[in-house]
Amino acid sequence: MVFDVVIIGGGLVGASLAAALKPSRLSVALVEGQQPAVHSNDAWDNRIYAISPGSAQFLQECGAWQQLDMRRVQPVEAMRIFGDQDAELEFSAYQLGVPELAFILENRLLLQALWQQLQQQDYLTLFHPARCVSLSWQEEAVSVVLQDGTTLSAKLVVGADGGNSWVRQQADMAGLLTPYHQQGVVANFSAEKSHRDVAYQWFQTDGILALLPLPQQCLSMVWAVSAEKSASLLQLPHEELCRQVAAVSQHLLGELKMITPPAAFPLHLLNLPHIVKPRVALIGDAAHSIHPLAGQGVNIGFRDARQLAQIIMQDQAQQDCGNIRVLRRYERARREDILSMQITTDTLKKLFNNSDPMLRAVRNLGLNAVNHVAPLKKMLARHALN
Numbered sequence: 001m002v003f004d005v006v007i008i009g010g011g012l013v014g015a016s017l018a019a020a021l022k023p024s025r026l027s028v029a030l031v032e033g034q035q036p037a038v039h040s041n042d043a044w045d046n047r048i049y050a051i052s053p054g055s056a057q058f059l060q061e062c063g064a065w066q067q068l069d070m071r072r073v074q075p076v077e078a079m080r081i082f083g084d085q086d087a088e089l090e091f092s093a094y095q096l097g098v099p100e101l102a103f104i105l106e107n108r109l110l111l112q113a114l115w116q117q118l119q120q121q122d123y124l125t126l127f128h129p130a131r132c133v134s135l136s137w138q139e140e141a142v143s144v145v146l147q148d149g150t151t152l153s154a155k156l157v158v159g160a161d162g163g164n165s166w167v168r169q170q171a172d173m174a175g176l177l178t179p180y181h182q183q184g185v186v187a188n189f190s191a192e193k194s195h196r197d198v199a200y201q202w203f204q205t206d207g208i209l210a211l212l213p214l215p216q217q218c219l220s221m222v223w224a225v226s227a228e229k230s231a232s233l234l235q236l237p238h239e240e241l242c243r244q245v246a247a248v249s250q251h252l253l254g255e256l257k258m259i260t261p262p263a264a265f266p267l268h269l270l271n272l273p274h275i276v277k278p279r280v281a282l283i284g285d286a287a288h289s290i291h292p293l294a295g296q297g298v299n300i301g302f303r304d305a306r307q308l309a310q311i312i313m314q315d316q317a318q319q320d321c322g323n324i325r326v327l328r329r330y331e332r333a334r335r336e337d338i339l340s341m342q343i344t345t346d347t348l349k350k351l352f353n354n355s356d357p358m359l360r361a362v363r364n365l366g367l368n369a370v371n372h373v374a375p376l377k378k379m380l381a382r383h384a385l386n
Helices: 012-020 053-061 107-118 166-170 227-235 238-248 297-314 324-352 357-371 374-385
Strands: 002-008 028-031 048-051 074-076 078-082 088-092 102-106 124-127 132-137 142-146 151-159 176-191 198-204 207-214 218-226 256-271 280-282
Touching: 002 012, 002 142, 012 028, 012 053, 012 107, 012 297, 028 151, 048 053, 048 107, 048 207, 048 297, 053 102, 053 297, 074 207, 102 107, 102 207, 132 166, 151 166, 166 280, 176 227, 176 238, 198 324, 207 238, 218 227, 218 256, 227 256, 238 256, 256 324, 280 324, 297 324
Parallel strands: 002 028, 002 151, 028 124, 078 198, 151 280
Antiparallel strands: 048 102, 074 102, 078 088, 132 142, 142 151, 176 218, 176 256, 198 207, 207 218
């Protein structure tokens, strides 16, 4: 079977690229190893994302955003960040002149909306559940063989298959993987007090706690802690974990009640010297990873998908979307955004997860200083709105 583009990985970023390529008139295949997620209104998903306004606009262009049940989507109107002393930094949509800073929603909800769009398209062929077993290069095409023996030939293969990317491995696109020796502990809670559409974050020497607002007076937690502390948190009775989270969050939201059990995932920094090679491009977690403290991981992936789709469509006259000159334009266009987010999150993580008293004073002084310099606050926030 012959296609222009084969996308391997049908998660949020891969599915968004498939949807974004609709105007291109290219033939596209999407290969996904699992059945599409089915969202349930009865239970909250443990995987929660902060979607930037720019990503929301991209998803609307893909036809997915308008399919969402907006009763499960929570706008964020302000964010309060606390240091480990009396330092605080606050961003508000009102001060920045925007309707909201972000939208908080569940992975399954958004993924289902994207797949509903994809299943209605005649330019797109879906292979799911399907597993790739080999990838081979010819001069003008790449061949992907599936486990059932089906062979897909394409001018371009896009790896959107996550942090342990099979495509990246097959293409021998090695990078620098730096473990943070931390785990991200996630859980959802109902809160005694209203969150008032505010997202909260506490920087401490032994971890970074974020509480994101959800509809129905609920909260989503991401707590970046050492692997040892993560293990102990996961073993706690749910009531005790609620008490510890409430204590670290200074009881700003009152008593907490757990509504989804905790889970954890390892944190690391992945930096690749190149995210393209002839006839292969990487997007999303296959191309990079950052610390979750800024909540920007999936948004960087959506910006990958948007940029790659735009460049492919701009160069359709060449009739070869896998040409390395085309792909290098995508790589150059994405380099600054990816690198700046990696440097920012890595620096903040190292700055706060450090017991040096001098650094402690500097970091808290810095938070307070930024909070009182409006132009600097706007500059920092604007990047996250894209």
